[in-house]
């Protein structure tokens with residue numbers, strides 16, 4: 036039985052890679068190939084790993100589905116990976132959906148009413164669920180019950196349906212947008228933070244091993260330092276260095292190859308990419324260091340406010356390059372220094 040489950044999970048992993056490749060996104064297929072499958076392969080995030088392992092062990096010991104789990108944090112830090120690991124560790128089937136994919140409460144009711152006992156329901160971008168679906172989810176998570184609406188208009192009636200125990204794993208890049216009643220229904224909440232350079236080095240060494248490419252220690256350290264604290268970026272840079280090494284070098288992923296590839300892909304010495312630099316440059320040169328509102332800043336760099344807020348900003352804030360104030364975003368002295376600009380005298384007051 037456990038083996039059958041195991042197979043099912045593996046099949047789903049394989050299907051995931053196929054679907055993603057089919058979506059003409061080879062990067063994502065390559066990413067899926069490097070995903071850790073088990074908790075002990077998951078690098079870093081020690082506290083989250085310990086806590087989660089306790090939750091899963093306890094559930095296994097009781098022979099019950101674990102509590103609902105909410106994973107939050109910036110893109111590429113391992114939320115989807117952990118959701119898959121939870122299912123694999125429980126030997127449970129995994130169902131994947133996302134907030135934007137569920138347009139109506141009925142869509143969610145259909146998913147919920149077809150869940151098997153112990154199944155893990157992964158809801159990505161859970162902050163984007165429509166309100167009626169959200170309310171249905173509260174009830175399902177708390178009471179393992181949904182009301183299925185049969186018929187239309189005046190003749191419609193709600194048939195209560197009891198659900199088998201299951202586990203919701205929600206992922207969000209914006210935990211702050213989740214309404215409190217939804218947040219409260221998760222028994223375990225984990226926030227993933229950016230990885231240290233040491234942990235990213237371990238991610239890189241593991242990935243190089245899986246890809247069968249020789250990675251120098253110095254090259255690993257260089258890539259780790261320039262991966263924005265993000266395993267997804269570390270793996271992506273590794274693949275770009277491999278390209279460089281194979282096409283222009285001698286096949287070894289040396290420090291020279293790493294630096295050359297990072298230059299080709301315009302990754303600077305802090306690991307900032309084009310969007311990060313565009314945000315910093317706009318903030319410093321167009322808005323005199325701010326404060327400027329998120330939307331105005333996003334328009335200036337030609338991006339959605341949500342992208343600037345969830346993709347670029349968290350790392351820039353963590354690196355002490357920009358600050359968030361009630362009046363808007365401000366450039367901190369490190370931002371001017373990084374761009375090789377002088378801090379304008381007048382903006383000194385902004386940091387006080």
Ligand SMILES: Nc1ncnc2c1ncn2[C@@H]1O[C@H](COP(=O)(O)OP(=O)(O)OP(=O)(O)O)[C@@H](O)[C@H]1O
Nearest residue numbers: 066069070077078110111112113114115116266267
């Ligand atoms: N702790 C880790 N150890 C090793 N590799 C990791 C780890 N976390 C993430 N990765 C790698 O990074 C890739 C991206 O992770 P994942 O897809 O789980 O991020 P995410 O948080 O779901 O991002 P998004 O918010 O964009 O959906 C994975 O395919 C995996 O290869």
Ligand SMILES: [Mg+2]
Nearest residue numbers: 114115159206
């Ligand atoms: Mg994800």
